[in-house]
Amino acid sequence: MLQNQPIDIYCMANQDRSDRVRWLIEELGLDYRDHYLKRKNGDLNSPRYLALNPTGRVPTIVDNGKVIYESGAICLYLADKYRHKKELAPAFEADERAEYLQWMVWSVASLECVIAHMFTHVNTEAEKAETHAFVKKQCEIFQRALNPILEKQEYILKSGFSAADIMLAAVIPGAWDYLVEPNPAIKAYMNRLMQRPAAVKTRVFEVPDVSGH
Numbered sequence: 205m206l207q208n209q210p211i212d213i214y215c216m217a218n219q220d221r222s223d224r225v226r227w228l229i230e231e232l233g234l235d236y237r238d239h240y241l242k243r244k245n246g247d248l249n250s251p252r253y254l255a256l257n258p259t260g261r262v263p264t265i266v267d268n269g270k271v272i273y274e275s276g277a278i279c280l281y282l283a284d285k286y287r288h289k290k291e292l293a294p295a296f297e298a299d300e301r302a303e304y305l306q307w308m309v310w311s312v313a314s315l316e317c318v319i320a321h322m323f324t325h326v327n328t329e330a331e332k333a334e335t336h337a338f339v340k341k342q343c344e345i346f347q348r349a350l351n352p353i354l355e356k357q358e359y360i361l362k363s364g365f366s367a368a369d370i371m372l373a374a375v376i377p378g379a380w381d382y383l384v385e386p387n388p389a390i391k392a393y394m395n396r397l398m399q400r401p402a403a404v405k406t407r408v409f410e411v412p413d414v415s416g417h
């Protein structure tokens with residue numbers, strides 16, 4: 205399918221959950237334009253933005269008139285739709301399609317959701333300690349799932365780099381402080397991914413400037 209217009213990305217910063225979307229779009233070689241919204245200006249709850257995304261969150265994309273939000277869903281959509289540009293999703297009939305879907309969904313539904321606990325329910329010191337212990341325990345379980353794979357192959361799929369690596373690499377840094385050391389396989393994996401020209405160009409791993417938000 206031809207791309208008639210650049211994909212519009214609505215975000216607050218390159219390092220919010222638009223990071224994985226922009227990185228994937230760059231890997232796919234597609235044109236895009238960023239639209240930076242400011243929370244403090246009420247941009248997320250403006251009638252114009254709510255008409256695109258009634259949840260008032262970012263990212264949202266508009267691709268040739270098609271509006272879609274939810275970062276994992278956007279990446280699944282783009283990797284399939286533009287597979288002819290670059291194969292970053294296994295074909296529907298490929299055996300690895302199952303693992304691919306598993307990691308695409310796991311990265312957000314299991315890993316990112318657990319990490320997000322650290323930003324909620326932490327009003328008191330006791331809550332903070334309890335949440336920290338919970339997240340640490342979960343991260344140990346995540347390591348148990350990822351390590352045996354990353355110890356024997358460079359990417360999460362045996363066939364090579366895919367959109368699932370983008371999803372995982374965008375989320376793993378949030379778990380960094382909770383991982384059990386030594387941790388060579390996940391570190392080498394992240395180093396490999398952080399050096400990808402598309403990740404560098406889209407500034408996924410830079411410290412965000414949130415001063416204007």
Ligand SMILES: N[C@@H](CCC(=O)N[C@@H](CS)C(=O)NCC(=O)O)C(=O)O
Pocket residue numbers: 220221222243248260261262263273274275276312
């Ligand atoms: N599960 C959603 C989460 C979207 C989300 O919570 N985005 C944050 C920014 S990363 C947001 O829009 N927060 C609203 C706010 O900060 O007011 C996704 O992956 O797209």
